[in-house]
Each structure stands twice: as structure tokens, then as C-alpha cells.
Amino acid sequence: MKQFIDFIPLILFFIVYKMDPRAVEFAQQSFVLGGIFSATAMLIASSVVVYGGIYLVQRRLEKGQWLTLLACLLFGGMTLAFHSETFLKWKAPVVNWLFALGFIGSHFIGDKPLIQRMMGHAMHLPQAIWVRLNLAWIAFFLFCGSANLFVAFTFQEWWVDFKVFGSLGMTLLFIIGQGIYLSRHLHDIPEQPQQ
Structure with a gap:
């Protein structure tokens, strides 16, 4: 459910973005609804509402959520300020590569890979499996960032479709693959005797 909220x-x-541009009146102001710039404004506004709501409920945001929100504000704001979609096209690659950098850094900072810090409370795995899983996440984020960049600047008419459905599809396939991989390595943990 949490991952779905991040996609809202x-x-x-x-x-x-897919709407035919049309003028709408709101608070005695006229706005164009439809197209890249109003879609970018919607992205910024809805990100603030979604992550603001999460913050109000949980009293915190995860580091990845902070990164996503800040990137949305930065790249979306620059897209609107300079009236150029190029800035927004760089958002997904940069965010994915920063996530990859975080997973890479966890091999050198701290005593556990990042994926183990995130999932270690839910399952117990041998250290070698955690390292492989962390490396898989690094490869996944590097690939997603590169794929988003390639499509955004090569197939410009499809980049928004790819950003939504391609990213969602790649994430879903990767998580299913991760689940299959983990299912081979999970072992029943003996229950502790009750005292």
C-alpha cells in the first residue's frame, strides 16, 4: 500500500498531461489545464499533499520520500520557472541514480547493506544474500535511471507513458523477481520457547 501512495x-x-489543454477558472483566475506544464504543477502540488499527509500521520518521512519530494520540487520548479520540460526529464534518472548511490554507499558506511537495514527486521538471511540483494537494487536503480534518460531524450513522444507505466512495470517485475529469489533463501526460524 505504501508503494502505491508514492505513485499517486x-x-x-x-x-x-494526457488532457487536451483547456482554460479553467479557479478563484477568479484562469489556468490552462492539460499538457506538460499544468501536469508539472499537479505533480508538485500532489507531492506536497501526499508527503505532507504522510508526515502528519507518521510524524516522519523516510529518506527516499524526502529525496523524491525535494527532487520533485527542484526539477518541477525549474521546469515551470524556465518553461522547459528538459528539467523534468532529468528528475527520474537523477533520483534513481541517487538511490543507487545510497545503496552503494551502504557497502562502505555502516555495518550492514542498506537493504538489510530496511528489511532485516522482517527476515533473517545470511550476510552473503543481503549483499547480493543490495547489489541487485544498485543494478536496478542504475538501469531504471538509464532507461528513463534514454526514453526521455530518444522517444520524446513516449517519455511520459514510459515514466508512469515503464517505471511502475519495471518496479513490479523487480519486486516479484526479488520475492522469488528470497523465497529460495528463507528458512523457517524456530520459535522461541515461551517463558
Whole structure:
């Protein structure tokens, strides 16, 4: 459910982007709804609402959520300020590569790979499996960033579709693959005797 909530701003962005541009009145102001710039404004606004809501409920945001929100504000804000979609096209690659950098850094900083810090409370695995899993996440984020960049600047008419459905599909396939991989390595943990 948590991963779905993170996709809400992206889905709203996609819906507004696909609309035929039309003028709408709101608070005695006229706005154009539809196209890249109103979709970018929707992305920024919905990200602030979604992550603001999460913060109000949980009293915190995860580091990845902070990174996503800040990247949205930075790249989306620059897209609107300079009236150029090029800035927004760089958001997904940069965010993915920063996530990869975080997973890489965890091999050198701290005593556990990042994926173990995130999932270690839920399962017990041998250290070698945690390292392989962390390396898989690094490869996944590097690939996603590169794929987003390639599509954004090579197939410009498809980049928004790829950003929404391609990213979602790649994430879903990777998580299913991770689940299959983990299922081979999970062992029943003997229950502790009750005292």
C-alpha cells in the first residue's frame, strides 16, 4: 500500500498531461489545464499533499520520500520557472541514480547493506544474500535511471507513458523477481520457547 501512495502524484501527473489543454477558472483566475506544464504543477502540488499527509500521520518521512519530494520540487520548479520540460526529464534518472548511490554507499558506511537495514527486521538471511540483494537494487536503480534518460531524450513522444507505466512495470517485475529469489533463501526460524 505504501508503494502505491508514492505513485499517486505520478498518476495525477499522467492524467493531467494526457488532457487536451483547456482554460479553467479557479478563484477568479484562469489556468490552462492539460499538457506538460499544468501536469508539472499537479505533480508538485500532489507531492506536497501526499508527503505532507504522510508526515502528519507518521510524524516522519523516510529518506527516499524526502529525496523524491525535494527532487520533485527542484526539477518541477525549474521546469515551470524556465518553461522547459528538459528539467523534468532529468528528475527520474537523477533520483534513481541517487538511490543507487545510497545503496552503494551502504557497502562502505555502516555495518550492514542498506537493504538489510530496511528489511532485516522482517527476515533473517545470511550476510552473503543481503549483499547480493543490495547489489541487485544498485543494478536496478542504475538501469531504471538509464532507461528513463534514454526514453526521455530518444522517444520524446513516449517519455511520459514510459515514466508512469515503464517505471511502475519495471518496479513490479523487480519486486516479484526479488520475492522469488528470497523465497529460495528463507528458512523457517524456530520459535522461541515461551517463558
